[in-house]
Structures are given as C-alpha cells and as structure tokens.
Amino acid sequence: MSVTKLETIDSTQASQDFPLSAVPLTARKPIWSLAPLLMGFALVSTTLIAGGKIGPAFSFTNLLWIVLIGNGLLGAYCAMLGYIAYKSGLTTVLMSRFSFGNIGSRWVDFILGFTQIGWYAVTNAFVADALINLLGLPQNWSWLLIVLATYGFCVTAYIGYAAMDWLSRLAVPAMLVLIVISLSIGFRDAGDLTALQPTQELSFGAALAIVIGTFISGGTQSTNWSRFADSGKNAVWSTLLAFFFINGLLVFTGAFCTLVYGTNDLIQAMAQQGLLFLGLVLLILNVWTTQDNTIYAFSVAGTNFFRTTKRHAFVLGGATLALVFALTGIYEGLINYLIFLGAVIPPVGGIIMTDFWLRHRGQFPSLASRLPAFNWAGVIAYVVASVVAYITGQANLGIGPINGVIVAAVLYAVLLKVIPQPIQQREVV
Known part of the structure; x- marks a missing residue:
C-alpha cells in the first residue's frame, strides 16, 4: 500500500480527527466501522424527494432501471474518490491543494463548507416543522425545536469519528428495519405494481440527472470518512453500500410512497400506515446521522481554509451560524443557491481523480511540499x-453533474500538458 508520506502527527491532530494531515495507518478503521457511518450519511430525506419526482413518471419496471443505473453511476464516482482517500489518507479539501493550489483550494473549502452549513440550517428547520405538524405542537415552539436540533445533532460530530461510528452502528440497522417494515405494508396496500401507469412526463435522462444530482455534492465529500479505511477494498465497498445501495433504496422508497400514498415523505406515509411513533423514531435517526456528517464536513473545510487544527471550534461555530440562518428565515432564500452550488461541486472530484492518477501517478506528495498559490490548470478546468x-x-442535455465531472477530468488532463507544472519540493522548515 502506498500512502502519502506522513509528517509527525501530534496529539492535537489526533484529538481533532486529523483535519490537516493524512490519517495514519494506526488510526484506520475496518469495514464494520466505516460502512455504517457512510450509510448513515447517505440516509438523507432529500433523496426521498428525488424519488417522489420520478415515481409518477415511469412504469414500475422503468423506475427500477433508473434507480439501478443512476445509483450505479453515483456509486462508481464516489467509490473512485473513496479509493483515492484510502490511498492518500486525505479529505477532499486537502487533496484540492495539489489540484487547485495553496490559495486556490480555499475556493473548494468555501463551496463545500457553505453548502454543508446551509443544508444544516435548512434541515433543522425542516425537522422542527415536521415535529410540529406530526405531533400537533404549538407553532411558537418552532424556535425551541430548532435550537435543540441545531446543538443536539452536532454532539457526535464534536466528539468525532468514534461517536459518529457508534451512532451509525446503532441507527443504521434500526432505520433499515423500519424502512423494510413500511415498504412491506406498502406492497400489501399497493396491490399489482405493474398495473400502475405513469401520470406525469419526464425523460429518462432527466430522471437520471435527478437521481445522481441529489447527493453527488455530498458524495464528493465522502472522503472525510473513507480516508479512515484500512484497505482499498473496504473503502470501495463501504462507499458503494452508501451511495449505491442506501441512496438507491431511498430513491425507490420516495417513488414508491408517492405512487401508493400520494406523498414522497416516508414519515407521512408511515403515519398513514398507523406507524406514527416508529416514523418519528426514523425521522430523528435519519436526520441525526446525516446532520452530524454535515457539520463535520463543514468543520473539516473550515480547518483547511484557515489552516488550523481547531476542528471542534468550527463544529460549534458552524452550528451557531446555521442557527442564525434557521431562526431568521434566511435559509428559505438559500435553497436555490445551495442547489446551484451542488451543480458546480462535482467537477472538483473529476479534477482530483485526474490529478491523482495522471499527474501524481497514484501517490500525492507530502502536504509540506511547496505549492503554488494557484494551479491554473485546475482553476481553468473547474470554471x-x-x-x-x-x-x-x-x-436537460445529458446529466449535468456527470457532464461536469467528465469535462473537468478531460480538460485538466489537456491543460497539464499545456501549462507548465512546478516541481513540488518539501518545504524547508
């Protein structure tokens, strides 16, 4: 195994989950630790909404093909990044130093970090509204529920990988059992699914774009956890379990609930099935295992942006910023902007993959190497x-995110031949 040359890791790096260094071999995790964590990250409610958009437009058989193909492409993209994360021990934002430059990589920190903190605010407000509607609570309780969600969901992220690991080990099996119970009842209520006819129109390509685009921005940051893998095989399989199996299951579930119960909200469907309490349990676990990953990703981006190891401070600071967004209602205006950022994040992954395999021949240099302020090949290819x-x-010309990944990879490879690349030497201390 060839892993990035590791500098001496001090206790601060270790206690903060190695925010500015490669994860050493002694801190790597087996698949039964890594897979549940990544699967918990992929168990996100927005994927149900994506399924709800495509469900009414296709027959049951075509729907299955869309789920398989779309999540197959998404899983392959994330698995390739996951393998590079295992080989290097680095997060996406640290890898971007090589492909974008020392200063240029800060743009990657910004778009990844801001996207995550925005979704953290949006989701916490969504949870508060869902609890009020499902339980019939007073509307003026909304602020209290948002505060509790904001700081409650970030506890495991503050502690770090170990706490997120144990939460996922308990929560993911429980959520899968609840989803299977609900789907079993749904199949009974649905009758002959093959007899259901489409009621809306949507092209096959547009449906694939929805499936892939919903979580490809999150998949680009899955390296935050796949870097902990103890083998390349475990990195790949853990990532596929999350972004092929779990994401595919949720897309199918959202489509299925829309077809049978008229809602893409699994919790609402479970309430119609008489499973309100179990639905609430699923809601909390679903949101918690995604939100702690979300705020963790923000903290990792923040540490790279400011070149500090104080990841804990960014967890609390990010949560507080998200709280302001949620309580003031600013989050409502963020959604379209966050969707835009989600469309422009995937090219980062395409450039990193090309940089790793083509330019660095499968092994990044030391993070202590002298790097240019900007790697213009990466910057131009990204734009x-x-x-x-x-x-x-x-x-609707093909699949936007995949188009971005392919164009970024090809153009970066060409520009590497055109724009002279500096020799990276170890920084003299």
Whole structure:
C-alpha cells in the first residue's frame, strides 16, 4: 500500500480527527466501522424527494432501471474518490491543494463548507416543522425545536469519528428495519405494481440527472470518512453500500410512497400506515446521522481554509451560524443557491481523480511540499466544467453533474500538458 508520506502527527491532530494531515495507518478503521457511518450519511430525506419526482413518471419496471443505473453511476464516482482517500489518507479539501493550489483550494473549502452549513440550517428547520405538524405542537415552539436540533445533532460530530461510528452502528440497522417494515405494508396496500401507469412526463435522462444530482455534492465529500479505511477494498465497498445501495433504496422508497400514498415523505406515509411513533423514531435517526456528517464536513473545510487544527471550534461555530440562518428565515432564500452550488461541486472530484492518477501517478506528495498559490490548470478546468454542468443541467442535455465531472477530468488532463507544472519540493522548515 502506498500512502502519502506522513509528517509527525501530534496529539492535537489526533484529538481533532486529523483535519490537516493524512490519517495514519494506526488510526484506520475496518469495514464494520466505516460502512455504517457512510450509510448513515447517505440516509438523507432529500433523496426521498428525488424519488417522489420520478415515481409518477415511469412504469414500475422503468423506475427500477433508473434507480439501478443512476445509483450505479453515483456509486462508481464516489467509490473512485473513496479509493483515492484510502490511498492518500486525505479529505477532499486537502487533496484540492495539489489540484487547485495553496490559495486556490480555499475556493473548494468555501463551496463545500457553505453548502454543508446551509443544508444544516435548512434541515433543522425542516425537522422542527415536521415535529410540529406530526405531533400537533404549538407553532411558537418552532424556535425551541430548532435550537435543540441545531446543538443536539452536532454532539457526535464534536466528539468525532468514534461517536459518529457508534451512532451509525446503532441507527443504521434500526432505520433499515423500519424502512423494510413500511415498504412491506406498502406492497400489501399497493396491490399489482405493474398495473400502475405513469401520470406525469419526464425523460429518462432527466430522471437520471435527478437521481445522481441529489447527493453527488455530498458524495464528493465522502472522503472525510473513507480516508479512515484500512484497505482499498473496504473503502470501495463501504462507499458503494452508501451511495449505491442506501441512496438507491431511498430513491425507490420516495417513488414508491408517492405512487401508493400520494406523498414522497416516508414519515407521512408511515403515519398513514398507523406507524406514527416508529416514523418519528426514523425521522430523528435519519436526520441525526446525516446532520452530524454535515457539520463535520463543514468543520473539516473550515480547518483547511484557515489552516488550523481547531476542528471542534468550527463544529460549534458552524452550528451557531446555521442557527442564525434557521431562526431568521434566511435559509428559505438559500435553497436555490445551495442547489446551484451542488451543480458546480462535482467537477472538483473529476479534477482530483485526474490529478491523482495522471499527474501524481497514484501517490500525492507530502502536504509540506511547496505549492503554488494557484494551479491554473485546475482553476481553468473547474470554471469551464462548472459552466458546462450548470448549463447542460438546466437544458436537460445529458446529466449535468456527470457532464461536469467528465469535462473537468478531460480538460485538466489537456491543460497539464499545456501549462507548465512546478516541481513540488518539501518545504524547508
């Protein structure tokens, strides 16, 4: 195994989950630790909404094909990044130093970090509204529920990998059991699924774009956890379990609930099935295992942006910023902007993969190497690919996020031949 050359790891790096260094071999985790954590991250409610958009537009058989193909592509993209994370021990934001430059990588920190903190605010407000509607609570309790959700869901992220690991080991099996129970009742209520006819129109390509685009921005940051893998095989399989199996299950569940119960909200469907209490348990576990990953990702981006190891401070600071967004209602105006950022994040992954395999031949240099302020090959490739991804996504020309990844990878490879690359030498201390 060839892992990035590791500098001496001090106790601060270890206690903060190695925010500015490669994860050493002594801190790597087996698949039964890593897989539940990644699966918990992928268990996110927005994927149910994606399923709800495509469900009414296709027959049951075509729906299954869309789920398999779309999540197969998403899983492959995330698994390739996961393998690179295992090989290097680095997060996406640390890898971006090589492909974007020492200063240029801070743009990656910003778009990844801001996207995560925005979704953290949006989801906490969503949870408060859901609890009020499902339990019939007074509307003026909303602020209290948002505060409790904001700081409650970040506790495991503050502690770090160990706490998130144990939460996922308990929560993921419980959630899968609850989903299976609800789907079993749904199949009974649905009758002959093959007899259901589409009631809306949506192209096959547009459906694939929805499936892939919903969580590809999150998948680009899954390296925050796959870097802890103790083998390449475990990194790949853990990532596939999350972004092929779990994401595919949720897309199917959202589509299925829409077809049978008229709602893409699994919790609402469970309430119709007489499973309100179990639905609330599923809601809390579902949100918690995603939200702690979300705020963790923000903290990792923050540490790289400011070049500090104080990840704990960014967890609390990010949660407080999200609280302001949620309580003031600013989060309502963030959603379209966050969707835009989600469209321009995937090119980062395409550039990193090309940089790792083509430029660095499968092994990044030391993070202590002297790096240019900007790697213009990466910057130019990213800008062009992001524009292509956004325009083609809006025009339904292929799959916008995948277009962005491909254009970024190809253009970066070409620009590496055109723009001279500096020799990276170890920094003299």
